Amino acid sequence: MTTATKTDAALFEFALxxxxxxxxxxxxxxxxxxxxxxxxxxxxFANVALDxxxxxxxxxxxxxxxxxxxxxxxxxxxxxxxxxxRNALLVEQPNVDFAHTLMRQFxxxxxxxxxxxxLKSSADARVADIAEKAEKEARYxxxxxxxxxxxxxxxxxxxxxxxxxxxxxxYPFAGELCAADALDADLAxxxxxxxxxxxxxxxLAYLKSTLADATLTAPVGAxxxxxxxxxxxxxxxxxxxxxMQFLQRAYPGATW
Amino acid sequence: MVTAQRHGExxxxxxxxxxxxxxxxxxxxxxxxxxxxxxxxxxxxxxxIVRAVDWEGDDLVVTVTPTYSGCPATAxxxxxxxxxxxxxxxxxxxxxxxxxxxxxxxxxxxxxxxKLKAYGIAPPEGGARCVGDLKxxxxxxxxxxxxxxxxxxxxxxxxxxASWRCRDCLEPFDYxxxx
Numbered sequence: 001m002t003t004a005t006k007t008d009a010a011l012f013e014f015a016l017x018x019x020x021x022x023x024x025x026x027x028x029x030x031x032x033x034x035x036x037x038x039x040x041x042x043x044x045f046a047n048v049a050l051d052x053x054x055x056x057x058x059x060x061x062x063x064x065x066x067x068x069x070x071x072x073x074x075x076x077x078x079x080x081x082x083x084x085x086r087n088a089l090l091v092e093q094p095n096v097d098f099a100h101t102l103m104r105q106f107x108x109x110x111x112x113x114x115x116x117x118x119l120k121s122s123a124d125a126r127v128a129d130i131a132e133k134a135e136k137e138a139r140y141x142x143x144x145x146x147x148x149x150x151x152x153x154x155x156x157x158x159x160x161x162x163x164x165x166x167x168x169x170x171y172p173f174a175g176e177l178c179a180a181d182a183l184d185a186d187l188a189x190x191x192x193x194x195x196x197x198x199x200x201x202x203x204l205a206y207l208k209s210t211l212a213d214a215t216l217t218a219p220v221g222a223x224x225x226x227x228x229x230x231x232x233x234x235x236x237x238x239x240x241x242x243x244m245q246f247l248q249r250a251y252p253g254a255t256w
Numbered sequence: 257m258v259t260a261q262r263h264g265e266x267x268x269x270x271x272x273x274x275x276x277x278x279x280x281x282x283x284x285x286x287x288x289x290x291x292x293x294x295x296x297x298x299x300x301x302x303x304x305i306v307r308a309v310d311w312e313g314d315d316l317v318v319t320v321t322p323t324y325s326g327c328p329a330t331a332x333x334x335x336x337x338x339x340x341x342x343x344x345x346x347x348x349x350x351x352x353x354x355x356x357x358x359x360x361x362x363x364x365x366x367x368x369x370x371k372l373k374a375y376g377i378a379p380p381e382g383g384a385r386c387v388g389d390l391k392x393x394x395x396x397x398x399x400x401x402x403x404x405x406x407x408x409x410x411x412x413x414x415x416x417x418a419s420w421r422c423r424d425c426l427e428p429f430d431y432x433x434x435x
Contacts, residue, residue: 040409040419047411054326058355129355133325136358136435144410 010186011124012066013086014193016076017229018130019059020087023077024237025108026052027244028095037098044144048105051137058130065126078248082237089228090173092237096166099152099159103166106149109142110210111177111203118194127192146210153214160215167216175224178203278346283309283316290340293332294414297375300333304363307354315348316341321359324415361416361435372432373398378405378420380434395431397422407431 030049036042060073071079090108095101116138119131152159178200180188187193211218227233247254287309288301300306300320308319318337322330334351341349361380364372369379381393395405402424409419410433417430 040411043409043413043419044411047415050326050328050415051324052326054322054324058325132358133322133355137324140410140435 008066010183011127011192012063013183014187015059015063015066015127016086017088019056019063019073019076020085021091021108021112022052022059023056023244024085024087024240025091025105026050026056027240028091028093029101029105031095032101041098045101048141048144051134051141055130055134055137058133062126062130074248078245082233082241083231085228085233085237085241086231087228087233087237088173088176089225089234090170090176092228092234092240093170093173094236096169097162099162099166100169102145102148102152103163103170105141106145106210107170107174107207108177109138109145110206111174111199113138113142114199114202114206115177115194118199121191122193123191149210149216150214153211153216163214164216167211168219171218172222172225174203174207175200176226176228179224179226179229181229277311278344280309280311283318283341283346286340286344287318287337290333290336293329293336295372295375295377297371298364298368300337302365302368302371304359305333306337312350315350316346317350317352319352319354321354321357323359327415329414359435361432364432376429377417378429378431380432382434393434395420397425397427398429399427400425405429 026049029045029052032045033042033049036045056077057073060076064071064073064076090104093100093104113135116131116135120128120135122128122131149163153163154160155163178196180196184193184196188195207218228237284301284306287306288299290300292298292300292303292305295303303323305320305323306318307321308317310317310319318341320330320334320337334353338349338351364380372379376398378395378398381395394403396403397405400422402422404423405420406423407418407420408428411417412419412430416432416435418433419428420431421428
């Protein structure tokens with residue numbers, strides 16, 4: 001019983017991490033709807049946000065099922081405070097401009113896709129099923145963000161400067177995605193989730209080669225900014241949740 | 257639980273009253289009449305969304321799989337399927353969602369591809385494995401048949417489509433992306 005309880009608690013946290021990354025990034029990216037610099041990119045970000053919201057439903061639905069207290073995906077998304085959120089700090093960073101938004105998306109997608117590929121082999125069938133579905137969408141997202149990073153990095157002088165500024169600001173947040181804590185180690189030992197150390201090496205190698213293609217340079221020796229996975233967030237998350245959760249807070253239980 | 261695949265064998269158990277329990281094949285033929293809410297020229301069966309139809313006790317269980325995990329049409333499709341079956345006199349119907357195997361455009365048959373094209377949507381090119389391997393598929397313009405076409409955006413008006421245009425007839429069109 002002890003083992004089962006421990007597994008469930010860890011898996012609950014893990015499902016929150018995956019789901020919270022998706023919902024917070026979806027909320028950020030969705031804010032471009034109606035404001036992107038070109039209609040095609042407006043549509044692209046809206047579609048990426050939609051995929052991420054769908055993935056949120058799957059991950060937070062699983063979290064609620066594991067927790068077994070009757071909370072569904074909506075309740076987990078709309079009724080938890082910032083300290084209970086488990087997303088990495090990267091996804092809550094502000095949109096700033098199109099360059100920052102794209103760079104944040106690229107740094108996330110470049111981790112998200114290989115992570116989901118690895119999770120397709122999870123010892124937990126529910127995790128593997130979600131990963132199988134989400135991986136195809138994440139691959140499509142990565143194809144787009146890689147393409148745009150290279151085109152804008154290796155673009156005009158202004159686009160290159162903006163992309164470099166975005167990379168300088170956001171690169172310190174990339175490390176958290178592959179920084180394993182005790183929970184990650186526990187899940188890796190149980191073959192439920194991959195070894196983040198090995199994933200991290202491939203992630204950094206991929207970033208290095210793609211950023212080189214984009215003529216961009218990652219900052220050297222930047223300290224890794226982390227804490228989100230344990231619920232210690234930047235000030236930005238509270239504002240995101242205030243916006244996202246307003247309706248359920250003001251009108252508890254409201255449904256469409 | 258009694259399971260029968262689409263062209264399944266005779267179900268081996270005492271037959272209930274005919275009106276109360278239609279054959280599985282009959283149910284599939286009803287579902288072939290349920291249009292996709294966004295692309296009504298093809299049915300939910302054409303798109304490969306319906307994975308199985310089973311009797312479980314007195315319940316008719318329709319197993320469906322989402323195209324894209326956030327596609328807003330998914331909920332409408334489940335409602336439409338249940339409503340269609342109830343309209344045919346089966347009261348106890350349940351919709352079950354199944355994620356694996358993940359939906360792929362490879363499940364869209366040749367006839368459905370022709371219907372998409374006639375409707376003005378270029379059907380998916382090649383196999384779904386082309387995602388990632390084939391970033392620039394050659395897509396035929398569904399209006400004039402020209403192969404001189406180009407991608408405008410990797411995304412489109414619904415999650416399943418990308419935006420393209422024809423360099424010959426100059427018309428924009430939707431491409432049902434390989435996935």
